[in-house]
Amino acid sequence: MKKLLLFGVLALSINVFAQSTVKIGNLEVMTEDLGEMKWEEAKKACKNLGDGWRLPSLDELNLIYENKEMFGGFITRKSTRNRTFSFYWTSTLEDTRNPNGDVCFLVFAGGTPGWGYGGQEWDRNVRAVRGFYNFNN
DSSP states (O other): OEEEEEETTEEEEEETTSOEEEEETTEEEESSOOEEEOHHHHHHHHHHTOTTOBOOOHHHHHHHHHTGGGTTOOOOEEOTTSOEEEEEEOSOOOBTTBTTOOEEEEEEETTEEEEEEEOTTSOEEEOOEEEOOOTTO
16 A cells, blocks of 8 residues: 655655655655665665665765755764764765776765765665656656
8 A cells, every 4th residue: 555645846745654755857766775784785684675776976975965955864873072973875886986896886975975986895874775767748
């Protein structure tokens, strides 16, 4: 059972039997994280949700951050300097900023997004997305 609430180009979809999602343009985003895990585990966790769920690209995750008020925030940690920060995996491998082929991740530190890249064996937070096409428009 699914209910859909429309707000212009944004929609909140609530699946009574699973997590809720938010739609931004043609991107559907889970409102909750899947947890913290290594990159290969993150890809599998998204895929195991079925029906096209995957890790977001770096640009998609940045879009999610720009609309963070719709999601109730992100998992944060405190650093030794008492700053809050979050690390989220993306699907982006090669990038002009990332010549070594490591995986890009988005860093939310002190309310400002930034990017980094590193080894696939690191634990990072995971937010699943999927594309959709609205046949009514």
